[in-house]
Amino acid sequence: MTTPSRLDNQQMAQRVFQELRPGSAVALGSGLPGLVAGQARPGSQILFLSEGGGLGYQASAATAGQGQTVVDSGGQGVDLIPGGSMLSTIDVAALVRGGYAGVVVLQPAQVSAQGDFSHWTTAATPGLFSPGWAWDLANGPGRVIAIMGHTRADGSANIVSQCTLPVDGAGCVDIIITDVAVLRVGEEGLVLEEVAPGWQAGDVTAITGAPLILASNLREMSFEPVVAEPPNKVYSSGLAAIHDLPQGATIMIDGFAGLGGMPNYLMVALRDHGVGGLTLISNTAGVARVIGFGTPPGRLAIDHSILVDNHQIKKAVASFPVSPSPSRPSSFELALQRGEVEVEVVPQGTLAERIRAGAAGVAAFYTPTAAGTQLADGKETRVFDGKEYVLEEALRADFCLIRGYKADTLGNVVYKGTSRNFNSVMAPAARITIIEVDQVVEPGELDPEEIVTPGVYIDRIVLRPPDFLGYE
């Protein structure tokens, strides 16, 4: 009897690729996962993320070491695809912890029947046990795919009942793709779902160190890429983009001072959409309308006030909820005096930091801002190195309406001047983020080094009509 042949690394990578869907970020660890980027096809729009900061890359067309400035998680040179962008280590960490890498691919040395794993670099550094980035990836919210040899060179099993190597993450692995099989980590144990061509279930069971449950639809692995249409993010109008924004939602809307950086067109759409009971998180609760800030005489700036006047706002979480001028009270201020709305005042830097925490998967932080003031009333305080700090919790929203200058159709955004303000910090902090821009361009038209908000954070794009004015 001859032993059936095992898959080569490229075939394993092809099988992993079948699990991926266009439009989301897929984080690839070092080792075998690096091969998955080589499976990308033009237009597949899978945005591979490397520890080296490339978001949206493919295997390099150039000879290794020849001029590539972007590296994958294993340090190999790669090329950004049109619409790719560059991130720093802290940006990568925030993206992964914030749940924006929907899938992560790792190479464990061992996986247990419960989905515990030990990373190959942990196995390769006895006594030091360094999982590196794999720890962050596996313990983040993304679905975890393991790509690995089914056995070691000496024939011993890598899929085991209990890990014998130090565990880098417990219960993390969701699916295991090896050179002989595909296994799913189920509630009741490991489920054998697919076998490599020529392999029988019994062949796989014989070289596995844990019991396997045979799937009712056990099948042979295939390697053809699954074709899926990338999501279309460009919407025809503001109303179309916010059609499903529900009653009672928590929304973030950017704005600083006057006309710069407010999504005025989306604000009008939200007014026309008409839902109420909204909690608004924003820098101001609408002061441009009363202060003017460059609005032509006789015209009124379109700001958050139009939503207050339309009785859509229940509560504002803001730094400047009221007008700076007592003689010119804002709509929100008047509604507050009438007892129609609630307010939570948050110092501006704390507001930005709370939103950033929400985006980056940080639950809370200690800040010195507001310690010893009324704004700290009822909040936990703590002394570090003789200085008092206030515990502040993260903020997230259901919907976020922001304003950019240019977006490509993947949602990569650049801003212009002060209009950046809260936009870039809010964009990653909502379930659905909608951006209003002055120009929509094709992927590749924005310099990847200059993209401020990567497209993974943007769900919907609306072109602000060229004749639309930020006042009425």
Add this chain to the structure above:
Amino acid sequence: MSDPRENSGSTVAKGKVYPSPEAALADITQGATVLIGGFAGRGRPEGLLRALVSNGVDGLTCICQGAWPQSPEIMDVAELIANGQVRKLIAPLGFYSGSGGPVAAFWQSGEMDVETVPPGVLAERLRAGGAGLAGVFLPAAPSDRFLGGKEVRRFGDRDFVFESALRADFALLRAEEADTLGNLIYRGSQRNWNPVMAMAGRVSIAEVSLVHEPGGIDPEAVITPGIFVNRVVLQAD
């Protein structure tokens, strides 16, 4: 050390621009904690590392991606370790066993400690330090090897662990271009740890290939604002 956020007023430096890596590192002292940028050979401040080796200061705590001995012509944190200057290495992937060379030797002999940290946690601790926070609550992983007696607290439906903010005496950075005010832009994966380390260093020194006058870099393209950078040295790639 005087207030490190103030420019040193050194007679040899012109504003923030120092004439050499050696001059930019002249005031580093024994036992300093040093952040060093770099990932997989990209964005590593080789001129500053060389200057640190020739300076000879020891007892250093180095925080970086790792130390990988490579070919002799490539300057890496490993050279600092081989020179006996590092007391502790804090890194996501300190070195590979079997190819650790002097790094492994110093670790095995007990002359140097190595602390393994997940890079996402390290980055967030540095950011907190740079942003003036005392610490952050990050998601706790089940059976967390890196928990080590830290405070765990529940927010919503899951546990989070308190990670204290981290700053360092020096940050040694590599960028592509700077202006004389220290505004920085990077090229590709060179970016990696450099922006967050720039925030967390009390004295942040950037080694760059090109120095412009202010206005020479598109303000929308600046990644690290000059406020975070105390010293700039010109060093060809």
